[in-house]
Structure formats: C-alpha cells, structure tokens
Amino acid sequence: MIKKTFSNYLLLSVTAFLSFAIMFGYLIYTDSESYNKYKDLFADNPNVIFSYNGAESKNELRAVTKQLDKLSDTHYYYMRQCVAQTSFGKECEVNFLPGYVWGLYLTSNDSEVVTSRAARAMIKGKYEVSIGVNEALVSQRVYNSLKPDKNGKKQLKLIFTNDEGKRILKKYDVAAAYSGPNEYDDLETNSSIDSVYLNIGSVDEDECSILNLDLVIYTEQKDFVIQQLKKSNVTCEEVYTEQNQAVRDIKNGIMNKYLIAAVLFILLGINLYSSFTNALKDRKFEIGVKRAIGAKKSSIMLQFVIEGFTVMLANTLLSVWTVLSLMNVYKFVKEIVFNEKYIVTINTESLILFVVFTFFLILIFSLLFAYKSTKVEIVKYLKEEL
Amino acid sequence: MVKDINIELSGIKKSYDKPVLKDICLSVTNYSYVTIVGKSGSGKSTLMNILGLIEGFDGGVYRFNNTVIKKGKDYSKLRYENIGFIFQSYNLIPTLTCRENIMLPLVYSSKQSGSFDEIIESLDIADLLDKKVTVLSGGEKQRVAIARALLLNPSLIIADEPTGNLDPTNTRTVLNLLEKENKKGRAVIMITHDDTIAREAGKVYRLENGVLHENY
Numbered sequence: 336m337i338k339k340t341f342s343n344y345l346l347l348s349v350t351a352f353l354s355f356a357i358m359f360g361y362l363i364y365t366d367s368e369s370y371n372k373y374k375d376l377f378a379d380n381p382n383v384i385f386s387y388n389g390a391e392s393k394n395e396l397r398a399v400t401k402q403l404d405k406l407s408d409t410h411y412y413y414m415r416q417c418v419a420q421t422s423f424g425k426e427c428e429v430n431f432l433p434g435y436v437w438g439l440y441l442t443s444n445d446s447e448v449v450t451s452r453a454a455r456a457m458i459k460g461k462y463e464v465s466i467g468v469n470e471a472l473v474s475q476r477v478y479n480s481l482k483p484d485k486n487g488k489k490q491l492k493l494i495f496t497n498d499e500g501k502r503i504l505k506k507y508d509v510a511a512a513y514s515g516p517n518e519y520d521d522l523e524t525n526s527s528i529d530s531v532y533l534n535i536g537s538v539d540e541d542e543c544s545i546l547n548l549d550l551v552i553y554t555e556q557k558d559f560v561i562q563q564l565k566k567s568n569v570t571c572e573e574v575y576t577e578q579n580q581a582v583r584d585i586k587n588g589i590m591n592k593y594l595i596a597a598v599l600f601i602l603l604g605i606n607l608y609s610s611f612t613n614a615l616k617d618r619k620f621e622i623g624v625k626r627a628i629g630a631k632k633s634s635i636m637l638q639f640v641i642e643g644f645t646v647m648l649a650n651t652l653l654s655v656w657t658v659l660s661l662m663n664v665y666k667f668v669k670e671i672v673f674n675e676k677y678i679v680t681i682n683t684e685s686l687i688l689f690v691v692f693t694f695f696l697i698l699i700f701s702l703l704f705a706y707k708s709t710k711v712e713i714v715k716y717l718k719e720e721l
Numbered sequence: 722m723v724k725d726i727n728i729e730l731s732g733i734k735k736s737y738d739k740p741v742l743k744d745i746c747l748s749v750t751n752y753s754y755v756t757i758v759g760k761s762g763s764g765k766s767t768l769m770n771i772l773g774l775i776e777g778f779d780g781g782v783y784r785f786n787n788t789v790i791k792k793g794k795d796y797s798k799l800r801y802e803n804i805g806f807i808f809q810s811y812n813l814i815p816t817l818t819c820r821e822n823i824m825l826p827l828v829y830s831s832k833q834s835g836s837f838d839e840i841i842e843s844l845d846i847a848d849l850l851d852k853k854v855t856v857l858s859g860g861e862k863q864r865v866a867i868a869r870a871l872l873l874n875p876s877l878i879i880a881d882e883p884t885g886n887l888d889p890t891n892t893r894t895v896l897n898l899l900e901k902e903n904k905k906g907r908a909v910i911m912i913t914h915d916d917t918i919a920r921e922a923g924k925v926y927r928l929e930n931g932v933l934h935e936n937y
Contacts, residue, residue, distance in 0.1 A: 624812045627775055628869065629801020630829040713775040 344646060350610040351647050354603035356654035358692055361595065362685040363662055369588055370680045373581045382557060386564050386571040387549040395567050396550050402563045408555035415535065416547040422492035422504070423480065428528055429493065429543075431535040432466060470510035472532035478512035491531065495543035503542050507533065589684060596688055600696070607696060611643070611704045623713045632709040639708040643701030651693050723906035726751050726786065726803060726876035733771060733781035741767050743931040745781070751876065753908040754900070756919040759928035765912045766881060768928065772910060773879045774800050801830045805870030809882035811862040813854040813869075820850040823868045830873055840868050844898065860891030867898055878902060880911040884918060896921055 386399070396413070403409050415431040466472055471491045473481075481489040491507045550569075554560045557573065564571040622635055662679045669677035681689075726749070733745040741764040749755060749772075759765045770776035774785065774796040783790040785799055806812075813822045823837075841847050844864045854862060863883060870878060880899060884892040896918065903909045911922060919925045927934045 620812075621814050621816075624814055625825070625829070626797065627773070627800070627806050627812070628826045628829070629797050629804075629873075631797040632795055634829050713770075 344614055347607075347610040347614045348646055348650050350606050351650035352654050352657075354599075354607060354654075354696070355651045355693060356658055358596065358599055358603065359655055359689055360658045360661070361599070362592065362689055363658060363679065363681045365588065365592060366681045366685050367662065367677070367679050369585055370682075371675075371677055373585070374678065376577055376581055382553055382555060384552045384554065384557065384560055384564070384571055384573045385549065386552065386569045387547055393548055395569050396548060399550065399563055399567045399569055403552060403554075403560065406554065406556055406559070409552065409560065410554075411550055411552040413535070414549040414551060415540075415545050416549070417495065417538075417543040417545050419493040419495045419531075419543065421477070421480075422494065425480075426528060427477070427493070428530045429495075429538075430530060430532050431538065432532055433535050466510055466532060466534045467508075468534045468536045469507055470534060471507035471537075473509055473512050474529050474531075475512050477529045477531065478509060481509065493531070495538060497542055498544050505538065507537065592685065593688070596692060600692060604696065604699075607700050608703070611700055612707070615639075615704060615707055618708070622708055626713040635708050636705040639705035640701050643704040644697060647693075647697040647701060651697070723751060723874065724803070724876045726908050727784075728772070728786070728877070728908075729782075729784045730772070731782045731784075733768075733778050733783060735764070735767055735771065735776075735778045740931050742771075742778070745933050747772075747926070747933065749877065749908045749910060751906045751908055752903065753910075754903045754921075754923040755909065755926065756911045756913055756922035756924070757926045757928055757933070758913055758916060758919045760914065763928045764931055765914075765928050768933075769879055769881050769910070769912050773804055773806060797829070801826060801873055803876050805873070805875035805878045807863070807866055807870050807878065807880040807883045809885035811854075811859075811866045811886075813862055813866055815853070815855050818851055818853055819846065819857070819865045822854060822865055823850075823872060825869060826873050836874065837872065840871050843901075844868050858891075859886045860888070860894065863887060863891065863895055864898075867895070871902065875907065877908045877910070880909065882913055883911065884913070884915070892918070 386396070400411060403411050412433045417429050417431075418426060419429045420426055473491060477491070478489065481491060483489050489509045491509055493505050493507070495503050495505065497503070552560055561571060561573065618639075625635060626632075659679070666677045666679050669675045728747075728749045730745050730747040733742055734740065735742040745768060747755075757765055757768060767776065771778050771783070774790065777792040779792075785796075786803070788799065790796065813819075814825070817825070823841075841850070844867060846861065846864050846868060849857060849861055849865060854865060857865065863886075867883075878899065883899070884895050887895060899909050899911065900921065909922070911918075913919050924935070
C-alpha cells in the first residue's frame, strides 16, 4: 500500500513535472532563440538611415543634405567607396570616412545586416571611431598579411586608379585592426575582398575612381527624412524598417506561442487529470476510514487541496530549475562548441503566460482532486484493505 | 463519563437492486449491548452503516439523540462526537504508525482526549505505538483499532465482525474489552455471524430476508 501510494504520487509528479517542463522549456527556448536572433538588430540605433544612389548620385544627395541641414536632431556624413589594390596584388574595397564619425554602417550589395554587424564588431560595441588622415583601419586578415618594417610597424600600401586610368601608390599607418565577418568571399571569382577604412582626406577625389557615394543619417525625425529621400529619388535603407519587420515576426511568434500554449494546456490538462484520478484511486480507502471516524468533507477536501497544491508546486519549481539548467548547458555548448554568444532569457509575456498557466493548472487540479476526494463513498472502500 | 445516547430506528427500509432492509425497528440506549446475526448478504453491514451514519436509507425514521436523520446530509459531527467504529478488517491506515492511527480522530475533532494513556494501558498496546500497523498481528491491529474507536469517548460502539479475523485468544480479549466498555455505559452494537459470540450480548437480533427478528 505504501509503495502503491508512493508510486501513484510519483506518477502524478512525473506527469506534472513533464507538463510544466514542456511548457516552460518551450517558452524559454523560443524566447531565447528569438532574442539571440534579433539582439544585434535591436542593438542597432533605429534612428540611423543609410542611403545611396551609386557614383552619379552626388547632386541628389546634396539636395537631400540641404534639407537635412534645416532639421534639428539630425546629423549626417558622406561615405565614399572605391576599389584599390594592395601592394601585394589583392583587391580591396576602400571606404572613406570623415575623420570622426558617430556610427559606422557599411554598405554592401550582399547584405546590409552583415556589414552593419561587421562594423559593430570592428568598433567593439562602440558607435564612435576616429581615423587620422594617414591612417587606416584594416581587417585582421589584412593586418596579418602585412610585413612589419624595421621599427616593427605595419604599413598598408594601396594603389588607386582614377577615372583616366592613372595609378597612384599611397601608404598608411595601421591605426587598428578589427576582427569580424566583414571580410566576405566573392563566390564567382573564388577570391576574397577585404574592406579597408581610410580618412576622407587621405585621397583626393580625382586620384581614385569613386564607385559609390553614400550618406549615413542620424535623425530623430525618421519619417520626414525618409520622405525627403524618396522625394529626391535616393535609395534608403533603415535599421528601423528591419526592426519593425522583426517586431512583426516576434508578434507572430507570440501568437503562435499562445496557440501552442493553449493546445499544451488542454493536452497536459488531460494528462494531469488522468494522473490525479489514478492517485486518488489508491487513496479512497484512506478517505473512507477518515470519513468513518468523523472527518468532514471539508477536512478531506482541505487535505487534498494541500497535497495536490504541494505536489504541483514542488514539480513546477523542479521543472523550472531543470529547464534553466538544461538551457545553461545549451548556452555552454553554443558558446564553447559553436563559439556563439548565447543569452538565455524569457520575456514578460511568456512569464505571465507560464504563471497563469501553472496557476490555473495547480488550482483547477488541486480543487478537482479535492472535490473528487469528497465524492468517495465511505462504505464502498472501507472493506478494501485487508 | 459517557454521554447519553438514544437512537431509535422505526420502519427503516433500504434497497439496492432488491430490498435489503424491510421495516427495521431498533432502539439503543446507554448500557445496551446488542448483537445482530445473519448470513452473508443478509444486510447486516448495510444496517450497521445506516446506524453508523455512513450510509443513507430509503424510508422510515431514524432518530439519533433527538436528531431526525435525513437522507443525503453529512453527519460527520454526530459521528465523531458519538460513535466509535470497529471493523473486521481493522481499517487502519497502513502509512501511519499505531500512535498516528489512534490519534487520527483528533485531527477532525476539537474534543480533547483525556484518556489516551488509560486506553493504551487497558488495551496493553504501549509497546506498539511507534510501530507501523503493517507489522502487527491481527489481534494487535484490532486492539489498535479499538483504541482509535475509544479515543473520543464515544457513547456508541459499532463493531462489524470485530473478531472475524482473530484467533480464539484474541477473540476473547476483544469481547472482554467490549463488555468492559459496555459496563461503563457505552452502547455496543455488534454484527457477527457467530452465534456463540452473539450470545455474549444482552440482546440478540437475527436479520433474515431484510427483517430483524428480536430475541433470537
């Protein structure tokens, strides 16, 4: 009998534990995945707009900047791009930045997100970077390929070609090197192109062939600036749009989460009901005896409310602890094996959902358990135990 | 000090698929010692359950200390204040120790038990108190069950085949105990199928075809 009662509570505990672990695990996993997927995007400043129209867009961009000059809380800088060759024959993309910029958002035909993340990696989480006139900021790969001079300093030598085909060699001290995914491979030629950052005063406009003229705008008046850019026929991309899209994706995720939670609620509820019924089956003798010696229905009900509540609450806490431990193992694997920074998190909606979910399951089933316990016919079960 | 007890059954009827009890009349007061004999399935246990307020009845009048018992109502208070049950199968909770089993009625009653030590002494079960009931012999179990029944100082003891699972020595012990409690003023209603045991009582009834025959 003792063994039987224990095994019945064990069965109920296992069911309750699994039910809550599945629910909590699902919520924390989806939230963590979503957070880690979008964390870089949301870390980007949503007030930054990137616009470009290619090499011939100088006039359009200038028309836009005239409008921008009139706005308060709005700043911008130009970024020119050209292609140069390193002294060891490799082609590289050169980005000319002002001497001081408040943010670094790179353009690429492949992926804006990747390049903006590259910039983040390059400046190590800060939004400010400063490059002197004869200085260059290079990728780790370029830096590694450079040979130090007699003084141990590394110098980058770039060969620029202007529109008339005239070539010019320029030398730059390496101000800093960055690591990050902004070195990308050109799949068609099977060669890789590196990005180099120079101060805008490092090369005259007539010394190189400009491929792109880009404008990076920081503004508190996004809608108005975007309207102006569109009016001037200037292409624009904004972190804000991507963030909005991500917010929409997350909202859809939340809807799915509610739906799945509802389905889980029903399925796990059925499971718990069955386990509670089983647990009660072996307690009917005990209830019969207690009722025979004078226990009121309310006393029996209270006993089973407390028991049901305790079993459910203990298993809820155990399931939360287990899921958190498993998520930390998952985080460890991600960080150590896959070298990905992973943050385990659960958002407020999920937490509320889980609390409401567990509260209702605990309440409903504890009360149901207790209510069913009072329905035990005293006579029927008194003679069962011999 | 045993409280007054006065129970009266008049024209009690009970049916399941077919009539089990027909027009049962019975009066029990302090110092009554009543046994009810009958074959298996004659309705003895049903009558005991009705008397013990753990089962309802279909017709007739049942007065318990001037309270008219109604169908479907919970009389747990009357039960723990007045009745002590002794069962053939002891009905001790196996997960509890003897002490916990004996003390169990106190969980549901505010009534103080002043006679725990006296009961334990009179039943000679002091050594068993901290043992689990699963390790006890039949006689020991029944003595623990009697201790539980006496703890709240009931005025009525209902014993359903209390010696059914016991050897002659333990049977005698239990019967002596019941007689002793009856002499204190408690009413005793015992159900048995054993005529020899039935003759221990002052009044013997036979339940046959749902009818209770007096002075068998």
